[in-house]
Amino acid sequence: AMARDGAACVAAGAAELHVHARGLDGRESLAPEAIDRTILALRRACPGTLIGVSTGAWIENDDERTLAAIAGWSELPDYASVNLSEKAAPEVMERLRQRGIGIEAGLASVTDAERLVSIDHGSQVLRILIEISEQSLDAAWEVSDGIATVLDRAGMRRAVLLHGADVTVWPFVHRAAERNWSTRVGLEDGKQLPDGTTASGNAALTAAAVAIFRAGRCFIS
Template sequence: MIVQTCINGARPADFHPTLPLDAEAMARDGAASVAAGAAELHIHARGADRRESLAPAAMDPTIAALRRACPGTLIGVSTGAWIENDDTSTLVAIAGWRELPDYASVNLSEAAAPIVMESLRQRGIGVEAGLASVADAERLVSLDHGGRVLRVLIEISEQTLDEAFAVSDGIEKVLDRAGIRRVILLHGSDATVWPFVRRAAEHNWSTRVGLEDGKDLPDGTVAAGNAALVAAAVAIFRAGR
């Protein structure tokens, strides 16, 4: 069981006053999050224009800055298709990274997921299989990647709690039926962040919080930043033990 923090994601600059959008800001924020109890960091590198980018010019200095600020901490990135908006560009970018993350998340809903996963493996980068639907889970099983991924990321976007729980339960059933026994990290977004942190603690699964997923604390107030979100999630995990 760990708490991972996703410090920025695709959020715009005005989402939160402390949203980190350059390498040094991410390094400072990452260090504060680790100090608050985060076991891992998930980041979306940004280019000079502060847009998400997988290009080595954005990725390499960001990963290097985080390594300096957070030695020994696992660092993950996204490979979301929207970042480069072109599958070939995504693959070229991955092949060009000089500063490698420890793992990268791959959304099984995206057409190029299998080749992106293989490209990451060829570079020695762990794969975090992102499942947002039952269909995603079934695809993972059909690709025979279930036993080869670093972990399974169950990421729920539905904002109605009953619907969100139903999707999560459906994904879990597919994985159980297929005999996939990988580490599971469960998280929601916005309205479902904290219900899923609690559910993860109940299941002895890992979870994640951070400004990528939402900015509110469990009491509904806006968090001062990623470190405060991490501290709240760690407190829930400790209380559940």
């Protein structure tokens, strides 16, 4: 089902796929059997498409289990998102680096940005993911701009992906297009299309974002 949905999103214009693999019980999982099966299916369905996964601490609920799982992957994603708000972020980033997997550094606050700069992993970061949970647009703009300021001051020049949720999804898509950043949309983050109607699926959300980006050069995932 994930492979079919991924193929539909690519057909709608997605340049990448960000997925949360699941075990046979339907729960999110980083276990090799879940990741390997998912990545292999997506590679077959969407050849040539970049594929990323989450490493969120909530998935395994145990830092050592997370690190062991990454070490056991056979079908490697192109990149993995790491939340800098999580305690084991440096160790997870190092394990990904050892496996040759690109790192998408997830920043939800100015504190996260300062932590990324302080641990000096910039050389191995593929992209910065500015992922804001605030539902007040003014607050969301303040946080995202604050993150960008910290990175600029540190001289950390990386591609940026601006990712909103619910209220901020479409304002962030527009902001990303204006700044020539990447963006990300999907049912995980919001089910409404720009006109307020409920999307039929991830492909419909992708198509709506692509329409906004049509004149730009950014990527939708």
